[in-house]
Amino acid sequence: MADAVLAVRNLCKSFGALKATENVSLDLKPGEIHALIGPNGAGKSTLIHQIAGTLAPDSGDIDFLGRPVGHLGVVERARMGLGRSFQVSSLAPEFSALRNVMLAVQSRQGSSFRFFRPVMGDASLIEPAMASLERVGLATRARVPAAELSHGERRQLEIAIALALGSQAFLLDEPMAGMGPEGSRSLTGFLDRLREEAPILLVEHDMDAVFALADRVSVLVYGRIIASGTVDQVRTDPEVRRAYLGDPA
């Protein structure tokens, strides 16, 4: 078994009296989709924030690509290859989809301090950006401002950005949210292929998608992981059924 790409150990985070993350440990192995499910308010987004570096944990360790990253900021973690999509906001809503992805390409090339050459004629930005948009099926909408894209298209854009960054792992927080059934199906197919690119830590409410995609599932309830295992193990776990899937038995 290959080493984990991402490993979280004994992570804790409280907001006042509320324990949003309580001694959470999980890892992400090459090529897998590890789904994180749990009811609203369980602390899934809070956990993603801590892994990405937008929120500092109270205690615990985070290793990425075999290196501790707990002391690093968002920018450094992103530069190491930790890709992340967002639940609500777009990167640059006024920019076209293409320019959003071009910005990611630019970041990957490590070249934001260039002041004179116009980006709109720069094939080294445009071509990789278009390639990413094509992969997520958004090429025909490349020139549309991100703010005018539909909800589902914005999620596709998020993935295109993550692809363009060449991420070593993806943190996806509810990528299916706000998508119609058809959008969810095509995104499910896409994520299935994306895992070959880099493993995915997937927070998702859409259980059909989770059960179709996940190699492993962890269930988070009130900040604690109450079960972790394959889809079948988790589905039949009595505690999960009681706490989360709403089974009275």
Added chain:
Amino acid sequence: MTISRETAINVTLALILLAMPFLALQLGKPFYVTLATRMAILGLAAVGLNLALGLGGLVSFGHAAFFGVGGYAAGILASHAFAGQPLNLGLFALPGTNQMLVVWSVAVLAGGLLAAAIGVISLRTSGVYFIMITLAFAQMTYYFAISWPAYGGEDGLSITIRNVVPGINTLIPINYFLVCYALLLTALLIFALIRGSRFGAALQASRQNKLRVASIGIAPFRIGLVAFIISGMITALSGALYADLNRFVSPSMLSWHMSGELIIIVVLGGVGRLWGPVAGAMLFVVFEFVLGGLTERWQFFLGLALLAVVLFARGGLVGFLAGRMRHG
């Protein structure tokens, strides 16, 4: 090739401003040459602010600091040149000079250094705090100038003879206008290049969503700081020109009124628009001159105009004429 509406408006603005002093001379009203020069200089200062405010969303209420530092650079160097005494900077002594090229370089350098110092601290905040902290820094420079008797304190500092540019007699008003106009065009060119560049993309994205920009591995702090420094440099250059126009520098160049006027100019003309600051400066000077001649309370009407822009024409004059901004 099709020319966009905004380009047509920009060219028109450029031509109007350029034609104005020549027309004034034709009509035998040389005073209007000074007004046009004032438009060009305030426009230049506002182009600087527009880089931070329009592209980066950094609402600086302290750009008077850079404007004034540029002005004092010109005034101090000229006064030392006039007195024939070198300027003692502790580590080394700088001879005074009346060469504008040197004065401009010193002004730009001083503006950049001050912007770096103010930016490093201010950019750790955002929103109203950023506005307040930039205001506070500018007020510090204002009180420093007032309490510094060596260079005139409250009374300010006169420049006995306007500084010179090799080969150009800057004492002739139209020549000095053309010098300022050329620098304005240069700054606009720099603004346009930066806006379309990789740096400009990162800067404009930071305005739209700082956190997201960080999450793709671009540090918005560093981008904002560099933008703030360039912005301060441009505004400092205009301050040096302003000092030479009036042949006088005073702490009022550093006061919060000046910062406020620069914001008003950018907002009137169109935040983030290439020629917005110039349109705003032209409007502002016209207001100041026409209404200022009619009533003491011209600023009340300026306020009304500003209110109208904020309520009905979000993109300022340029936005009103050219429609919404397109990013491609």
